[in-house]
Amino acid sequence: xxxxxxxxxxxxxxxxxxxxxxxxxxxxxxxxxxxxxxxxxxxxxxxxxxxxxxxxxxxxxxxxxxxxxxxxxxxxxxxxxxxxxxxxxxxxxxxxxxxxxxxxxxxxxxxxxxxxxxxxxxxxxxxxxxxxxxxxxxxxxxxxxxxxxxxxxxxxxxxxxxxxxxxxxxxxxxxxxxxxxxxxxxxxxxxxxxxxxxxxxxxxxxxxxxxxxxxxxxxxxxxxxxxxxxxxxxxxxxxxxxxxxxxxxxxxxxxxxxxxxxxxxxxxxxxxxxxxxxxxxxxxxxxxxxxxxxxxxxxxxxxxxxxxxxxxxxxxxxxxxxxxxxxxxxxxxxxxxxxxxxxxxxxxxxxxxxxxxxxxxxxxxxxxxxxxxxxxxxxxxxxxxxxxxxxxxxxxxxx
Amino acid sequence: xxxxxxxxxxxxxxxxxxxxxxxxxxxxxxxxxxxxxxxxxxxxxxxxxxxxxxxxxxxxxxxxxxxxxxxxxxxxxxxxxxxxxxxxxxxxxxxxxxxxxxxxxxxxxxxxxxxxxxxxxxxxxxxxxxxxxxxxxxxxxxxxxxxxxxxxxxxxxxxxxxxxxxxxxxxxxxxxxxxxxxxxxxxxxxxxxxxxxxxxxxxxxxxxxxxxxxxxxxxxxxxxxxxxxxxxxxxxxxxxxxxxxxxxxxx
Numbered sequence: 001x002x003x004x005x006x007x008x009x010x011x012x013x014x015x016x017x018x019x020x021x022x023x024x025x026x027x028x029x030x031x032x033x034x035x036x037x038x039x040x041x042x043x044x045x046x047x048x049x050x051x052x053x054x055x056x057x058x059x060x061x062x063x064x065x066x067x068x069x070x071x072x073x074x075x076x077x078x079x080x081x082x083x084x085x086x087x088x089x090x091x092x093x094x095x096x097x098x099x100x101x102x103x104x105x106x107x108x109x110x111x112x113x114x115x116x117x118x119x120x121x122x123x124x125x126x127x128x129x130x131x132x133x134x135x136x137x138x139x140x141x142x143x144x145x146x147x148x149x150x151x152x153x154x155x156x157x158x159x160x161x162x163x164x165x166x167x168x169x170x171x172x173x174x175x176x177x178x179x180x181x182x183x184x185x186x187x188x189x190x191x192x193x194x195x196x197x198x199x200x201x202x203x204x205x206x207x208x209x210x211x212x213x214x215x216x217x218x219x220x221x222x223x224x225x226x227x228x229x230x231x232x233x234x235x236x237x238x239x240x241x242x243x244x245x246x247x248x249x250x251x252x253x254x255x256x257x258x259x260x261x262x263x264x265x266x267x268x269x270x271x272x273x274x275x276x277x278x279x280x281x282x283x284x285x286x287x288x289x290x291x292x293x294x295x296x297x298x299x300x301x302x303x304x305x306x307x308x309x310x311x312x313x314x315x316x317x318x319x320x321x322x323x324x325x326x327x328x329x330x331x332x333x334x335x336x337x338x339x340x341x342x343x344x345x346x347x348x349x350x351x352x353x354x355x356x357x358x359x360x361x362x363x364x365x366x367x368x369x370x371x372x373x374x375x376x377x378x379x380x381x382x383x384x385x386x387x388x389x390x391x392x393x394x395x396x397x398x399x
Numbered sequence: 400x401x402x403x404x405x406x407x408x409x410x411x412x413x414x415x416x417x418x419x420x421x422x423x424x425x426x427x428x429x430x431x432x433x434x435x436x437x438x439x440x441x442x443x444x445x446x447x448x449x450x451x452x453x454x455x456x457x458x459x460x461x462x463x464x465x466x467x468x469x470x471x472x473x474x475x476x477x478x479x480x481x482x483x484x485x486x487x488x489x490x491x492x493x494x495x496x497x498x499x500x501x502x503x504x505x506x507x508x509x510x511x512x513x514x515x516x517x518x519x520x521x522x523x524x525x526x527x528x529x530x531x532x533x534x535x536x537x538x539x540x541x542x543x544x545x546x547x548x549x550x551x552x553x554x555x556x557x558x559x560x561x562x563x564x565x566x567x568x569x570x571x572x573x574x575x576x577x578x579x580x581x582x583x584x585x586x587x588x589x590x591x592x593x594x595x596x597x598x599x600x601x602x603x604x605x606x607x608x609x610x611x612x613x614x615x616x617x618x619x620x621x622x623x624x625x626x627x628x629x630x631x632x633x634x635x636x637x638x639x640x641x642x643x644x645x646x647x648x649x650x
Contacts, residue, residue, distance in 0.1 A: 003517060223503055223521070224514040226492070230500055233491040240449065240487070241560065242475035242504035251512060 008217050011300060015213060019206045022046055023196045030193030034326070037318060040311055043186055043199035048310045050202070050209040051266045056290040056302030057209075057216050058259020062252050063288070064297035065225060067232035071126045071284050072113070072133025076106040076257040078140060078279030080264025082147070085154045085274045092164035093174045095183065095204070099265040106261020107254055114253035118246060121235075133284055140276035153275030176269045178204055183270055201270045208266065209303075212259060217299055219255070228252050229297075260287075289355075293362055295369030304370045312355055319347040402427040402600050403448070403568060408457030410443055410624075417443040418454065419624045425568070425617075430594055430601040432611045435621035436645055441604045442484075444621070445572055448602075449481050450474045462567060472509050480561035481570045485577075486553035488560070490546030494537060497545050497556055498528035498563060505564045531563040535589065551582040555589065562593060569593075571603040575610050587613050612636070620644060 004012065018025065027041030040046070059073055080102035087098035117128040140148040148154055156173045165174070176183045183201035190196075219225045230238050231245050238245050268274055277283070286309065294305025324340045324347065331339060346354045366372045401424035410418040418440045425431045435441050446452040448459060450471040459466045466474050475481075489497050502524040503511070519525070532538045535555045540548065545556060554574065561569055574590070575583040587610055593599065594614070605611050611618065611632070618635045620627040622644040628635065635641055 005517075005519075218515050218517075221517045221519075222514050223499075223516075223518050224512055226496055226500065226518055227503070229492060230489045230496075233489040234487055237487040237489060238500070239471045240475055240481050240483075241501045242472050242509060242564065243500070244470075244472045244509040247510040251514075255514075 002214065004217060004221070008221065008299070012210075012214060012217065015300065015303070016210055019050065019210060022049070022202075022206070023198055027194060027196055031195045032193065037323070038315060040315060041197060043184075043197055043202050045310065045314050046199065046202045047205055047266075047270045048314070049307050050205045051263050051270070052287075052290065052306040052310055053303040054205075054209050054212045054266065055260055055263035055287055056294070056306040057212055058256040058263070059287045060256075060291050060296065060298075060302040061216060061219060061228075061259065062256035063291055064302075065220070065228035065232065066249050066252050068118070068121065068249060068253070069126045069288065070117075070129040070253070070256070071281065071288070072129035072131075072136075073256070073260050073287055074281070074283035075113070075133040075136040075279045076110055076260035077264035077267070077283065078136065078274065078276065079109045080106045080261030081268045081274035081278055082140070082154055082264075083261070084265040084268035085156070085272055086147075088156055088162075088176060088268070088272050089160040090163065092162055093176050094165070095176050095178050095265075095269040098176070098269060099208075099262065102265025102268070103258050103261045106264065107258040109261075110254045110257025111250070114250050114257070118249050118253060130281060130284070133279060134281055137276055137279040137281070140279055148274070148276060150276070153273050155273045176272050205266050205270070208262065212262065213299075213303070220299060224248070224251070289359060293359060293369055295371030298369065298371040301369050301371040308358075308370070309355065312351055312358070316347055316351040316354055317349065321348075401425045402462055403602065404458075404460040405444070405448075406458045406460075408444070408447060408454045408459065410440075410447060410452065410454045417624050418447070421457070421621075421624070421626060423619055423626065423629075425600060425602050427600055428598055429616045430590075430603065430614050432603045432605060432615035432618045433621060434605060434608075434611055434618060435627075438623075439621040439644075440624040441621055442572065443624075445481075445570060445604055448474075448570060449479060475504070475564075475566075476509055478567035479570060480564055480566035480568070482554075482557050482561055482572060482574055484572045486550065486557045488545045488553055488557050490544070492545055493541065494532070494543050494545055494548075494556060495525075495528060495541040497560055498532060498541075499524055501560045501564045502527050528563060531559050534562075535559045551578065551585065554578070554582075554586065558589065558593075562597070562599075565597075566599065568600045568602060571601065571605075573605055574603065575605070575607050583607065583610065586610075590614055 002009065023041050023046070026046065027039045029035035029039055055077060059070070063069055083105040084098035084102040087101045091097055113129065113132045117125055117132065120128060142150060158173055178200070181200045183204065186197050186199040188195060188197050227238070227243065227248050231248060235245050264278070290305035290309050291302045292305070293308060294303065295301025321340060321344055324343055325336065328336045328339050344350070362369060368375070403423070403425040405421055405423040408418055408421040421444060433441055433444065443452065447454050448466065450466060450469050450473070453467060461477060461479060464477065466477065489500065499518065499521070506524065529538060529541070532541055535558065537552065537555060537559065540552065545553065548556070575586050578586065590601070591614065594601065603611070603614065615632055617629065618632055619629045620635065620641050627640050627644055628638055630638070
């Protein structure tokens, strides 16, 4: 199917189904119940899941295949966001030109940074990309204020030209839309106590995420992808086999930079503003965490990692001490206070602490990330089933 | 005029004269061995041939073109393939993928952006790779992870990766170093077979005299960075200068 082998096609299909029905899967608890705060099926968060999924998929093409760890990928995301917002300001509120420009600008930016940074490998490459990203942040934050809006960020205004569409709609700033479908518009569907939200922006971003995912599978299985894995495995042998590793790594860098630009453009399409903090080094570090948490070099891993981190960021950070007290109300008074005091540092603003612990546990016990965890679980069940037939245990690799 | 012509090559590392006025001519379709005691400059010479080092003075001509100043991948594209002292293969890739990469390099040059079509749609290259694997008796291992194989198999794979490119010159850097006797003999047989079947020039650097005398048609003896003698194996065996270089003055 689509030029993929059976295994990849079924993976793509599973992801497509999960993404299509995410508003149901992510809202398993009825409204108003105690568990409702664990629901993640609201548009804002679902959009972030797929957008950061795209960002991580792109990052994985560079880091997962070639092993070059870029510590400045957020710069491309930020540049994409600025490009998209400028398109909204100057051209029209249609998201298509904004996203196209975001991808192109991020690609050019990646070409320049990659050309310089890829002269070095290993830790020096990482430091070079980090330096470039921090320089971009500094430029966006202060020097280039006329273009980037500086500290306040780049926002739409009533007097923007918007030459292809109405500058204002009824005296208000118009919102990003796809040929009339506003990104922020949602339909809600109540089934009993459950409330499901279907958001135009989410589904638009989800379709783009599926296309990006499909493209990344094709790249992974292509001769180009094989060369990138060969670079990670033994660059010396590659050079002595008559292949120039530089343009391969540069192409991978630019492709992953364009993925980041696409994610940035989509972020601006969902909420038309762009700020310099999107380029800050912590944002670059976040995508590294996502990729490692999910599984470096695996197809689906980065998407899972992005989902987990964004879920924790949005859900765990919302728990406060009052909520903890209601959870542990069944305990005797003194004990309740002790338990709440123990857990308190890990919730709310302390969600980073929880993330750090989860990250350490995954890296130590599951070096292959969540994907390896999934494989171990499925092997556990597979072994029980096939215990009487040892021949099935060795499977032929797919061709 | 040989296919490889090394003229007056000098290379210094600080105070050490690693190569001093090396002249070497490797005739087409022969097997030329370069031997010498430790520190004689064999590896330095080899690195000058493949673009890893640039000699201070002198010239290295291959097939009528200078190789000096070219990068290793350009020199490989000219037709020189190199086998390393410790097998250099793509350990994370399967044996089949290891074989396909040199096939792509041969067909598409040093860079080609085939980002969409699948590796497995390249039936022509796959057949080529499978045929080569068959020749070195490794076809049954084509799905294996290259890193999980024995050292002997890695060596054979590396050799197959070089040969599938149909190089004009194959450079072997101590191909049997650290091998068991049986593996060494297998390698010798494999190299003999390669020599008979293909029009290929082989330059080999080796410690093991058994290997050298069973393969080489010409031998150059290097000592302290300079060639002592160049002759046929029969004449080298009893040459007093060679004995002296290897065993010292007393012998």
